[in-house]
Amino acid sequence: MKITLSVNDRSVDVDVAPSTMLVDVLRDELGITSARATCGVGLCGTCTVLLDGRPVSSCLLMAPLAIGKRITTVEGLPDDDAVVRCFSERHAFQCGFCIPGMVLTARDMIDTGRANTPEEIREGLGGNLCRCGCYVKIVDAIEEAAR
Amino acid sequence: MSWHMPTTVDEVLRLKASKPDATVVAGGTFLGLVIRQGLLDSDEWISLQNVDELRAFGTAGDLSAGAMVTHRRIETEPAVRRDWPGVAEAFGVVASPRVRNVATIGGVLADADYASDPPAMLVASRAVAEVASVRGMRRVPIEELIVGHYETELDDDEIITRVLVPRPTGSAAYRKLRTRSREDRPAVSVAAVRETGGVRVVVGAVSDRPRHYPDICAEWRPGDEQSTREVAAAYADRIPCLDDGRGSAEYRRQVVSVEVRRALMQVSR
Ligand SMILES: Cc1cc2nc3c(=O)[nH]c(=O)nc-3n(C[C@H](O)[C@H](O)[C@H](O)COP(=O)(O)OP(=O)(O)OC[C@H]3O[C@@H](n4cnc5c(N)ncnc54)[C@H](O)[C@@H]3O)c2cc1C
Ligand code: FES
Numbered sequence: 467m468k469i470t471l472s473v474n475d476r477s478v479d480v481d482v483a484p485s486t487m488l489v490d491v492l493r494d495e496l497g498i499t500s501a502r503a504t505c506g507v508g509l510c511g512t513c514t515v516l517l518d519g520r521p522v523s524s525c526l527l528m529a530p531l532a533i534g535k536r537i538t539t540v541e542g543l544p545d546d547d548a549v550v551r552c553f554s555e556r557h558a559f560q561c562g563f564c565i566p567g568m569v570l571t572a573r574d575m576i577d578t579g580r581a582n583t584p585e586e587i588r589e590g591l592g593g594n595l596c597r598c599g600c601y602v603k604i605v606d607a608i609e610e611a612a613r
Numbered sequence: 614m615s616w617h618m619p620t621t622v623d624e625v626l627r628l629k630a631s632k633p634d635a636t637v638v639a640g641g642t643f644l645g646l647v648i649r650q651g652l653l654d655s656d657e658w659i660s661l662q663n664v665d666e667l668r669a670f671g672t673a674g675d676l677s678a679g680a681m682v683t684h685r686r687i688e689t690e691p692a693v694r695r696d697w698p699g700v701a702e703a704f705g706v707v708a709s710p711r712v713r714n715v716a717t718i719g720g721v722l723a724d725a726d727y728a729s730d731p732p733a734m735l736v737a738s739r740a741v742a743e744v745a746s747v748r749g750m751r752r753v754p755i756e757e758l759i760v761g762h763y764e765t766e767l768d769d770d771e772i773i774t775r776v777l778v779p780r781p782t783g784s785a786a787y788r789k790l791r792t793r794s795r796e797d798r799p800a801v802s803v804a805a806v807r808e809t810g811g812v813r814v815v816v817g818a819v820s821d822r823p824r825h826y827p828d829i830c831a832e833w834r835p836g837d838e839q840s841t842r843e844v845a846a847a848y849a850d851r852i853p854c855l856d857d858g859r860g861s862a863e864y865r866r867q868v869v870s871v872e873v874r875r876a877l878m879q880v881s882r
């Protein structure tokens with residue numbers, strides 16, 4: 467089926483089966499590779515994108531469910547985004563694989579006022595895994611970005 | 614292959630009546646999983662995404678949530694947190710915000726997964742589902758809606774349109790024990806809701822459906838430690854617990870006796 471999606475404020479037409487997951491559309495059809503399918507079952511957070519500003523697992527989201535919604539990946543954040551800047555300045559990453567998901571999850575936590583304490587930030591990152599174990603710096607970076 | 618996007622409930626019901634094999638899509642989180650695992654493919658999909666009526670939400674009398682209301686909405690809505698704190702809690706501990714942002718109250722009831730959080734609390738709270746088809750509408754208590762493993766008593770042409778939760782008259786507790794990770798499903802869950810003259814204790818995630826035993830609950834005396842222990846032990850004894858990756862039957866029985874006791878202590882005050 468042909469559907470129109472809004473990705474990072476750009477309108478794009480794609481031809482997909484209804485059972486195609488959004489992450490595959492982003493990567494294979496649109497070449498946006500920051501969303502990564504790892505666990506594929508909604509647990510790890512590396513495929514996180516924002517749908518109308520709220521984080522979702524794109525590995526489990528049937529692409530037509532995104533019709534009419536704003537899809538944002540890290541590529542679509544403004545150049546001066548505070549979260550990106552704080553991750554970068556604090557070197558809150560090693561390999562970087564999990565970071566797009568971490569940044570978008572943090573963006574939502576800050577936008578909805580749920581990043582007020584380190585405990586709250588850790589709680590909010592409950593479903594985002596970092597195999598490199600950079601959690602301490604990630605939490606610090608988010609805390610700073612929230613200020 | 615078609616993806617239908619009706620905009621009214623009537624239109625959904627007509628479609629469902631004419632295509633009983635079509636798959637209804639709500640948030641798509643459960644469907645996403647089974648599609649990924651290769652367990653489901655369908656030629657016809659009926660998406661509820663554009664049916665605004667199903668997102669209606671009210672807290673004036675009963676809590677009234679259209680089938681498409683998300684877990685996140687129920688969890689964060691100030692009126693729910695204030696007046697139905699047990700319900701807000703049970704929806705708020707589901708998976709991660711990523712899942713709760715899309716998962717819906719209609720979806721979690723229709724998929725009838727034994728390891729879900731909200732059903733136990735909804736049964737304990739005497740919640741009722743409105744179920745509709747072209748043949749009409751009926752009200753089904755959640756206690757009767759979920760009948761077994763991934764099994765509801767919905768007919769092929771029916772959908773859930775709304776869930777109603779009466780205003781609580783007493784305190785509530787929801788306890789979720791996870792055995793693997795923060796965002797995991799429960800290995801054992803206990804919902805306890807006080808009401809005039811008693812308590813409703815419902816244990817979820819340990820057998821095919823939420824378990825509620827009114828005869829055992831009737832033995833409870835608030836604040837009395839002995840009867841609290843006895844109720845907990847009787848639940849552990851009666852429930853046919855299952856084995857899975859989250860815990861053995863034996864382990865679950867043990868945890869049920871502890872968690873029921875703790876839940877009752879929480880609602881004693
Ligand atoms: C990673 C992950 C972790 C999870 N962890 C938890 C957890 O900790 N606790 C927990 O409780 N749950 C958990 N879940 C389950 C999740 O809550 C359910 O998948 C979700 O509630 C289903 O809702 P949905 O709107 O996405 O349903 P969908 O996937 O859209 O639909 C589910 C089923 O219900 C049918 N359906 C949907 N809406 C209706 C309706 N209105 N009428 C009739 N039939 C309908 C569909 O046809 C389908 O069969 C988890 C899920 C994932 C992916
Ligand atoms: S790949 Fe989607 S959550 Fe892990």
Ligand code: FES
Nearest residue numbers: 560562596597598
């Ligand atoms: S930085 Fe490597 S996985 Fe997080």
